[in-house]
């Protein structure tokens with residue numbers, strides 16, 4: 001079993017790479033952003049609540065996000081492992097995730113951060129916004145707010161797992177195949193117990 005956090009700023013390619021890693025390592029992919037978009041698309045109470053934050057590029061409150069994540073993990077308790085994408089984004093989320101993994105009798109094995117400079121991120125997200133239909137991808141102010149939120153609220157999560165000796169960084173620039181190869185090299189070096 002291996003549980004990974006795919007980490008990095010918005011637009012760093014987490015979703016794209018997660019899709020490849022899921023196939024290669026037979027993992028369950030949980031993207032909190034995708035889960036929120038699904039809920040918003042169905043106009044559920046959770047979706048409506050999330051929308052007011054997402055449309056401004058702010059984080060959905062921890063209690064809401066953690067509850068949604070917990071349901072998803074518990075629904076896959078027979079999984080071979082998880083790849084978390086876009087979660088955890090705050091220290092309380094990281095603590096809740098560690099707690100949840102312990103309840104499942106396992107641990108987070110590694111956090112792997114995709115490193116991409118700010119300007120490349122803004123360009124990538126704007127490009128994605130042209131086809132994704134995501135309103136948070138098409139307004140430069142919202143994009144920059146998401147990057148700021150990442151820097152202030154989310155980067156401490158890297159240090160949190162670094163203190164456990166679990167944080168790794170990978171260059172997130174290059175072709176999809178090149179970046180995937182770097183991620184796989186990092187994953188091959190990870191201790192997989194328990």
Ligand code: AMP
Pocket residue numbers: 010011032033034036053054055057058059060061065085086087088089093136146
């Ligand atoms: P993403 O698709 O991961 O870029 O997420 C899109 C938006 O969903 C973010 O800008 C946040 O508003 C919200 N979101 C996704 N994951 C989380 C999370 N773990 N905590 C709080 N908000 C989140």
